Amino acid sequence: MANSMKSGRHDTNEPVIKLFEGEKWLVVTSSIGFILAAGIAIYLFFQDPIILPEGNVKDAFSFNTAIGVFILSIAAILPFSQFRDRSRKMMRWLFIITALYAYAVETIQNFRGLNPRFSREGSVFDIIAGILFGVDSLVLVTLALLLTIQFFRLKAPVERPLLILGIRYALLSVFVANLGGVWMILLQDRFTGDAGNLIVLHGIGFHALQTLIVPGWFLERAQINEKLKKSLIHYGSIAWMLSIIVIGIQTGLGNTVFELSTFPILAIILLFIWLGTTIFAGWQFLKRVRKSTFLKQDRSL
Known part of the structure; x- marks a missing residue:
């Protein structure tokens, strides 16, 4: 039970x-x-x-x-x-x-x-x-x-609690993306200041429905400690959330996110943290798949 x-x-x-x-x-x-x-x-x-x-x-x-x-x-x-x-x-x-x-x-x-x-x-x-x-x-x-x-x-x-955890974070990211969408409706435009473009914030926020859910799907199949699984989802998802908040600040200041300044560099670092946790989750998933395939082949012999 x-x-x-x-x-x-x-x-x-x-x-x-x-x-x-x-x-x-x-x-x-x-x-x-x-x-x-x-x-x-x-x-x-x-x-x-x-x-x-x-x-x-x-x-x-x-x-x-x-x-x-x-x-x-x-x-x-x-x-x-x-x-x-x-x-x-x-x-x-x-x-x-x-x-x-x-x-x-x-x-x-x-x-x-x-x-x-x-x-x-x-x-x-x-x-x-x-x-x-x-x-x-x-x-x-x-x-x-x-x-x-x-x-x-x-x-x-x-x-499937790990998947649900990823979904919750993803929907929070979508909420931030939707704030960007409402911002565009109020401005009747996608541009802010000299070079800010709200469509970047809007688009990246929505992509959490893939980027934050897939790691949960990987990890529920991985053979590692349950506490580590949850920690990986939390760390990766929080890094993603912080990155889009930083992108939102940069855009709100009227600046492009495609420049080498403080906020874009911080956003890149945070996205690399998310990417690292996702790659690790995918690696653990592939290890499980390879092990299962090997066991099936071994039984067939």
């Missing part, structure tokens, strides 16, 4: 919750973003990205890719949220609807030569579409916040 509790399982006969379990439609929605991005990439191979007066098809490519990755990440972690069926279904479809609207506006408006958010050349219809895009973004922010609250409300024991 004690071993079962430590592993996060209530019953050894009870199936472990899996990534993406029951989230087919979120995966399909994320695939739409990748398909759009692939189509745009082909277009960019033959055509210039700028479409006058305001359109930039490269923005549509990067946006659709980013939303596709984000929705895929949500599909991966939503099964662990312990939402009731009705609440989980509502969350799922709100994510789907907001993502589909975002794909449509970002792609169509850029190909029409208009800024999808803050158009100065479009009609009243385009301005309304941009306002609704802002509302759509705020809905995504709210959904991510509700998901964060739900994961922090989970009480031990939980299924």
